[in-house]
Amino acid sequence: MTEASQIIQLPSNESAIALAGDREENLQILSRHTGTKLVLRGYDLHIYGQGKAVERCAAVIGLLEPYWREAQNISQPEITTAFQALDTGQTEAYRHLQQNELARTRRGEVIRAKTRNQRQYVQAILTHDVTFCTGPAGTGKTFLAAVLAVQALLNDECDRLILTRPAVEAGEKLGFLPGDLQQKVNPFLRPLYDALFEFIDPEKIPDLMERGKIEIAPLAYMRGRTLNNAFVIVDEAQNTTPAQIKMVLTRLGFRSRMVVTGDITQTDLPSYQASGLVVATNILKSVEGLAFCELTSADVVRHPLVQKIVAAYELHEQKNQSSSK
Template identity: 60%
Template sequence: MAEPKGPTSFAIPLPNPAAALALAGDAESSTLHQLEALTGASLVLRGLDLVIQAPPSQMERAAALVELLRPLWQEGQAITQVDVRVALQALDTGRSAEHQQMGRQVLARSQSGKLLRPRTLRQQSYVEAMEHHDLTIALGPAGTGKTFLAAVQAVRMLTERKVERLVLTRPAVEAGERLGFLPGDLQQKVDPYLRPLYDALHALLGAERTGALLEKGVIEVAPLAYMRGRTLADAFVILDEAQNTTTAQMRMVLTRLGEHSRMVVTGDPTQVDLPYGVKSGLQEAAQVLQGVEGVAICELTAADVVRHPLVQRLVEAYADRDATKLAPAVKRQFGSPCSEPEP
């Protein structure tokens, strides 16, 4: 029997008004309008029912996409263009089951009440790597959540008393500028370089609690140079902006790891601010430590950018430019626990 060609109607009941508001979005970014543009179906809110009208083939696609977003709208969480894009990609590549499992994985709740989850499948692999490996190296462009997810995992382990303290460090290398002498004590001098880590901690713990833990020494912030000679035991260590470490600095900090500790090293190999001719310790470590037991090497890509959608396009544009001019500095397929074969 031939499939009916006219539009059909299907209603998805919503649990509460918050779910309806999450699907509606705001005036500038209506989630329903995005879904309509991507599926060709008509989506209308009628009370606490989401009514989908479309021919059967488009109906199935629209309903499946709404279901993939259920973990967000069911909790009344805002749905972004990134969330819609990632869900659609999972649907089109036959990875809906993996996406649904990812949506059920809540890592923490921010101070503003937002549920924090991995938002792409590679981010989920990154989180799992941090849970099961003593050393995780994460490479990827800006906006892929490398630093924020490391901070989330660090706070989780501190809260669960799996570690006794957090140690945050990064090389004090300026991004193409020379700021000159910075006034104040050590903490005040290094603070500008570690602002992204502070922002993540404030989102998770609040500024007041973060400040209290800093005063007690439970959270320690120090420039990379101050790591030499130390043994970091019972700690979660985050080395951020590691593309700006030299080979000697990277080797030094990796060997600081003590008993019952974890370390996460994050960086973007395309944004090295070292002097010309100085090799990045991050790039070398990703090559040397490949296959070492207890080490996970994760690569996030432009597809994992979770900032403004324009950031993804910017990253892709520069990557295309670099691909035509330069040979890749790091082999891209690591074959590590974090690697995700492209669909």
């Protein structure tokens, strides 16, 4: 095998930092995937290794150029997706994924689907009235749905945005929390507020809520209603009972869209209680007009450690299932 090397010149220090990642973790990922050695010297990235390995590494870095050239942070899923695109001959589809801007945050950060599964999830929401999405923490289930919901509201594609989730606790009871009912349920709804704050000035949200443009409430508040011309997000649906998920699904009105998200591996229901999300998926999977998406640990876009934690738990559960057979 012939040893080879290549130098990629980066336009700025910010670009070098974006490509290298925190503690040069991105360079380590590229090295592990290709068997090359990467050394960053100033604005020059040196790649050493076997000829084809160097070419493969450089090709992936080239696919990632739209990110590092604009000094945008690059996550591990984006690198993994770039490798998948290169190895399966889908580089054009990957470039399209990069160009498909969903929105910009109040700080000007570009929001786009970062993996192929996330892109399929976004497309499902845009083309179906009801979309189910399951996956572990950090895969963007709620965030991407909130992005599309806020854009629909701001573009007058719907009259109101409704965010709801069951008030089921992981280890605490509502009665032990201080305050009135709204204050008691706010901790459960905080992730939904966090997503909204990325796109709407927090000072404007109370006014939008007062005018009924945005409603954030426990799932129980949905009973007996018909939700017309609304974008509805049902979060943490793994903690619904079968009766609750049926109730909220049948609230869907005309010109409305609903996204149901959850992680079926993190159910906080009693052990004897079946998860409504699991039951609904089994019952409705053959119903035309509904979309079902599954995100995996490969789609985790939070801190890199989150992906490792999720993968470790998945391996542990697989071992337990094997030993119980």
